[in-house]
Structure formats: C-alpha cells, structure tokens
Amino acid sequence: MDDEYAEAVLALVEQIPPGRAMSYGAIADAVGARLGRGGPRQVGAVMSTLGGAVPWWRVVTVTGRVPPGHERRAYRELIAEGTPMTADGSRVDLRRAGWYPQ
DNA sequence: ACCTTGACCTTGG
DNA sequence: CCCAAGGCCAAGG
Known part of the structure; x- marks a missing residue:
C-alpha cells in the first residue's frame, strides 16, 4: 500500500456528501x-x-454495515446527518444513501 | 516461494 | 436477511 493509493482513497472519501x-x-x-x-x-x-x-462513517460494507469497533460514533454521525437507514436502524440503506463520484 | 491475514464481495442454499 | 465457500488483492512472516 503506497501513499499514492492511500491518498486516492482518502480524497474520494472526503468527497462523499453528508447523508450519503x-x-x-x-x-x-x-x-x-x-x-x-x-x-x-x-x-x-x-x-x-x-x-x-476523513468522514470514515460514510464508508460501509455493501450490506450497509458500519465499521467494527466504532459503531457508537458511526451511528451518532450517520443519524445526525440524516443518512437513510434500514427500518431497524442497524444498517445504512445503500439503495437510498449510495453515492458515486459525479 | 508458501502460508496467513484482513474496517471485503459474490454466489448459492 | 443469514451462513458457508470461494474469490480477491496486497502485505508480511
């Protein structure tokens, strides 16, 4: 993993809008x-x-699961931003919150 | 070169 | 949705 790759990832994550x-x-x-x-x-x-x-809580698994170890913080941020969540509130609803660079 | 490990994903049941 | 298998890419022992 070199700096160029890491920078590309971080730069993209920074572009994800709040709530997405x-x-x-x-x-x-x-x-x-x-x-x-x-x-x-x-x-x-x-x-x-x-x-x-960077806003790491906007990066989730393909099923909407938040990163392990920091669930509390992640849910707090996601909810504060009004991110679309599943009915039980345990996952991000990627079908609605999903974003791709424009 | 071989094996193991990971903030993962897809497929099939 | 869950689970198990297999695939995937790169790093490290």
Whole structure:
C-alpha cells in the first residue's frame, strides 16, 4: 500500500456528501479505474489506519454495515446527518444513501 | 516461494 | 436477511 493509493482513497472519501455513503467495493472500483490496482480489502486497510482524518462513517460494507469497533460514533454521525437507514436502524440503506463520484 | 491475514464481495442454499 | 465457500488483492512472516 503506497501513499499514492492511500491518498486516492482518502480524497474520494472526503468527497462523499453528508447523508450519503459508499461501500468499500465501490470505492475500490472508482480508485481502481484510475490507478489500475487495489480491491475492497485494500480500501479497508487504508481506512483502518488512515481513515481517522476523513468522514470514515460514510464508508460501509455493501450490506450497509458500519465499521467494527466504532459503531457508537458511526451511528451518532450517520443519524445526525440524516443518512437513510434500514427500518431497524442497524444498517445504512445503500439503495437510498449510495453515492458515486459525479 | 508458501502460508496467513484482513474496517471485503459474490454466489448459492 | 443469514451462513458457508470461494474469490480477491496486497502485505508480511
């Protein structure tokens, strides 16, 4: 994982608007289209170590699950932003909250 | 070179 | 939706 890749991931996460979200895989696709490498796991690796500097709670799994270890903080931020959630409030509803770089 | 590990994803049941 | 398998990419021992 070099700095160029990490920077590309972080720069994209910073662009996700409040109340919206992207999956690790979608981010991997967008960054991969530009740099030609990396997958969902690489995105996860970047977020786990350098994610603290960006709105990391807007990055979820493809099923809308928030990152492990920081659920409290994530739900607080997501709800405060009015992010579309599933009926039971346990996941982000990506069908409504999903965002892709414009 | 081989094996293991991961803030993952898709498919099939 | 859940679970199990298999795939995936990269890093590290």
